[in-house]
Amino acid sequence: MELGNDTRSSEFLLLGFSEDPELQPLIYGLFLSMYLTTVLGNLLIILAIVSDSHLHTPMYFFLSNLSFVDICFTSTTVPKMLVSIQTQTRAITYAGCITQMYFFLLFVELDNFLLAVMAYDRFVAICHPLHYPVIMNRPLCMLLVLLSWIVSVLHALLQSLMVLRLSFCTDLEIPHFFCELNQVVQLSCSDAFLNDLVMYFALVLLATVPLAGILYSYSKIVSSIRSISSAQGKYKAFSTCASHLSVVSLFYCTGLGVYLSSAATHSSQSSATASVMYTVVTPMLNPFIYSLRNKDVKRALKRLSGCKV
Numbered sequence: 001m002e003l004g005n006d007t008r009s010s011e012f013l014l015l016g017f018s019e020d021p022e023l024q025p026l027i028y029g030l031f032l033s034m035y036l037t038t039v040l041g042n043l044l045i046i047l048a049i050v051s052d053s054h055l056h057t058p059m060y061f062f063l064s065n066l067s068f069v070d071i072c073f074t075s076t077t078v079p080k081m082l083v084s085i086q087t088q089t090r091a092i093t094y095a096g097c098i099t100q101m102y103f104f105l106l107f108v109e110l111d112n113f114l115l116a117v118m119a120y121d122r123f124v125a126i127c128h129p130l131h132y133p134v135i136m137n138r139p140l141c142m143l144l145v146l147l148s149w150i151v152s153v154l155h156a157l158l159q160s161l162m163v164l165r166l167s168f169c170t171d172l173e174i175p176h177f178f179c180e181l182n183q184v185v186q187l188s189c190s191d192a193f194l195n196d197l198v199m200y201f202a203l204v205l206l207a208t209v210p211l212a213g214i215l216y217s218y219s220k221i222v223s224s225i226r227s228i229s230s231a232q233g234k235y236k237a238f239s240t241c242a243s244h245l246s247v248v249s250l251f252y253c254t255g256l257g258v259y260l261s262s263a264a265t266h267s268s269q270s271s272a273t274a275s276v277m278y279t280v281v282t283p284m285l286n287p288f289i290y291s292l293r294n295k296d297v298k299r300a301l302k303r304l305s306g307c308k309v
Contacts, residue, residue, distance in 0.1 A: 011091045012184070013173045014084060017272060028085045034284050035078040041287030042067035048300035055300055058136040059125070062118045063290060065145055066247075069114060070283035073107035076100055077178035077279055094168075097179040098160055104178065105156035109206060113148035115248050116210035120144075122241040123217035127224045155202055162195050176272045178279075214248055243290050250285060254278040 017027060045067040049055045080100065084090055092100070125132050159181055169189035176183050185195050218241075225237045254277035291297045 010094050010168060010172060012094065012097045012179065012187075013090045014081070014092055014177060014179070015090065015173055015175045016081065016084065016177045024085050028082060031078055031280065032082055034280050035074060035082070038074045038280070038284040038287075039071055041284065041291075042071045044301060044304070045287050045290060045297065048297060048304050051304055052296075052300035055296060058121050058138075058141045059118070060296075061141055062114060062121060062145070066111070066114045066118070067287065069107050069110045070286055072103070073111060074280060074283045076103040076107060081177045092179065097174075097184065098163060101163065101179040101181055101184060102156045102160040105159055105181065106152050109152035109155055110148055111251065112207065112210050113152065114145070115244075115251060116213045117144045117148060118244050119214040119217040119248065122244060123220055125240065126221050126237050151206070155206060159199065159202065162198055166190050166192060166195065176275070180275070211252065218245070243294055246289050247282075247286055250282050250289075251278060254282055 018024075046064050049060045049064045077100070080092065080096075084092075121136060124135050128135065163181070163184060166185065166188040167190040168187055172187060174180070174183050174187065181199060185192050185199065188195075221237075221241060225234050228234045228237060254274075257274055257277065291301060
């Protein structure tokens with residue numbers, strides 16, 4: 001059955017959250033405000049780190065990369081949804097859907113790996129403070145970020161190529177606000193067993209390995225903090241990784257919540273609503289977590305805005 005050429009020119013329909021016309025302005029305003037807050041907040045973090053020489057350290061180098069990825073991550077889904085609401089059209093081209101899916105997978109994996117790299121950075125800083133400048137040198141930091149990009153690009157490319165081999169029939173409605181990999185594969189009228197196998201194997205591998213690294217790093221960090229005799233020393237050591245721990249908890253708990261809610265309710269609509277947490281809300285909250293709990297970032301932001309420190 002040769003449907004490959006037909007699917008290249010077909011369109012998918014992104015059903016979004018609600019078909020009620022009265023709710024569309026509310027949804028539009030809510031997502032526009034969250035998107036602008038995300039872009040502005042993460043952009044300010046990047047500018048503050050770049051402009052302040054005191055923040056040219058491995059920890060803030062990784063943070064600036066995370067902020068850049070968060071901007072790109074949100075920009076792959078929200079602008080398209082806003083345009084769809086504004087123009088009253090839900091159609092997205094086949095090429096556009098594959099492209100959106102590719103960049104979504106790329107940036108969500110980058111978020112995953114960068115959080116693991118930042119956990120390793122905190123592990124070295126707290127468990128091996130005397131060797132920190134030697135271990136976390138600039139070439140190693142660049143290499144860790146580069147490897148994160150390479151693995152994420154290859155994973156997103158593999159999944160996108162696997163979708164390209166599928167054929168699609170008439171029912172091309174996606175009950176989501178973006179082209180989510182699992183939803184697109186389910187619409188296929190050809191055998192998707194190999195796609196499901198690769199998808200879940202990659203999910204388990206690329207999610208559990210960074211998470212295992214984060215858990216291992218923090219287990220060592222907790223052991224090191226417990227061995228510190230003074231309460232002030234314990235507080236100082238913990239405060240250096242509190243912001244990162246908050247972001248890690250937010251990212252993985254919301255991401256896990258999406259899959260648990262969709263598995264429990266078997267509702268694509270509830271899955272789309274839950275996906276907002278880790279695709280929109282988490283990137284929006286990250287700048288607030290790092291700026292409100294970090295004196296160095298707050299000082300840099302004040303310098304950037306021209307306020308007297």
